[in-house]
Amino acid sequence: MVLLNVSPMKGVIRFGKRGKLTLRYIGPYEVLQRVKNVSYKFALPPEIERIHPVFHVSILRKFVLDLNKVISEPDMEISKDLFHVEQPIRIMDTQIRKLRNKEIPMVKVLRNRYNMEKCT
Template sequence: MGKKKLLGPTVIQAIVDKVNIIRTRLKIAKDRQKSYEDVHRKDLEFKVDDRVFLKLSLWKGVIHFGKRGKLSPHYIGPYEIAERIGPVAYKIDLSEELSRVHDVFHISILCKYISDPSHMLETPDIELKDDLSYEEQPMQILGREEKRLHNKTIPLAKVL
């Protein structure tokens, strides 16, 4: 009682109008989000013999490199790019420890390495004996203190 019935072409026309409104609003939202993303996007491209870091977050729980949990590294490397496979795929020269890992990676897993002399650690010259042992010589005593337990005292020294 009192309900208005829409017939044939008017129902179809109303639905088509609503679908067109939805399509235009979705296109406006998509274009706005694309314009925001285009400002922050930068195209990456590497050459052969460039050095890159390898991102590990995708392998979480599959392969552990040294530490687990919060102290696990986010990137390992640097490694050299051996060849370019496609527009977004690169083959990398990996070390022997990573021989079981496939050596072709997507560009999103790679991070450019900028060489810095502070990244290189200097190893001191150590004189090894015939039995491959060596002597450590303390350079300086930085501090002394005594640790008291219930029934004994332990002398501690901080040595450089």
């Protein structure tokens, strides 16, 4: 398994990402065969089938699966429009911030998905 180094520039396929926080590597992809000494052919998904499947070694990075770094997905209900609702449980603290001309009431709330240290 290998990651591909990409440079998403204008006029070039952006691999589904836009803006300043673009991807540097995409993948992992399976190596199908070694074409020459320094080039390999990959099994690419249908979303990027317009790209030629043979790549030089210089734009590849070895993908090593480390099971210690795998993050389990949280058990939360996500609606079809990809939103989830966090319910407030209780108010932990209240205070008033004073600016020059106005006062802003601030409330620290404990939500249903967080512990006491992560109150917002």
